[in-house]
Amino acid sequence: MESEKIKQLIKSYEETYIFATRQLHDAIAEQILGKEGISFEQFLVLRYLAENGESSPNHLATVLHVHKSAITTKINRLLEKNLIHKEKNQQDQRSFVLNVTENGEKVYQACEQKLEELVSSWVEILGEEDSEQFLALYKKITASVIRK
Template sequence: MEKDKVRQLIKSYEETYIFVTRQLHDAIAEQILGKQGISFEQFLVLRYLAEHGESSPNDLATALSMHKSAITAKINRLFEKYLVHRMKNVEDKRGIRLTVTDNGEKVYQACEQKLEELVSNWLEILARKTANNF
């Protein structure tokens, strides 16, 4: 490959990375999650539970690479909004298990649909931009 094309690919990657980390996060927070009254991090917890089923706070902290105290705060907010259900862990009386409520499932599905639409639109834009650069 020519050196100029390699440099152009690196530049395109850099632009894409910056676009995704800044623009995508902000747009998701504003356009999708703000309407549901949850933060991006709360959505990640809700999404994990919806996709993986019943979990413990420790499972969530590990899977999402978050500190347990941060997970606890997010769980509390989701619980207050009736999006997750807490139940005692039958195997460990001190622990709890978490599941998504029916309302939580509706919020997750609505957010996921909007997220897919948003990302799909942006991928089309990036594809056109990339095609024009080469």
């Protein structure tokens, strides 16, 4: 591919990443999470626990691709809000595992429903075929980045 075309792709990616990703993040945070008083990153922790069951902080840091110190802050905020709770790990009494509370499950379900409604409205705008093509391309890009 010619050099000028590559430069255009880089510029386009930069604009899309900076603008679209930030707008997406802000839309989710404002429309869905702001009402529940949690950040997008806290929601990702809550969502993982709600969908996968108990987990250790180390495992959460790994699957969410964040530093262990960052996951501690997110966990503490969710504990303060009574959305998750911790208990001793039955296999290793020196550590603990995290679970979603009943209140956390309610918040997760409410946020998930709003998220589905938001994404459905985007699919309506793009159309099903363009949405599927976008996801296919996004998966290819992700796989390419992971291989490197």
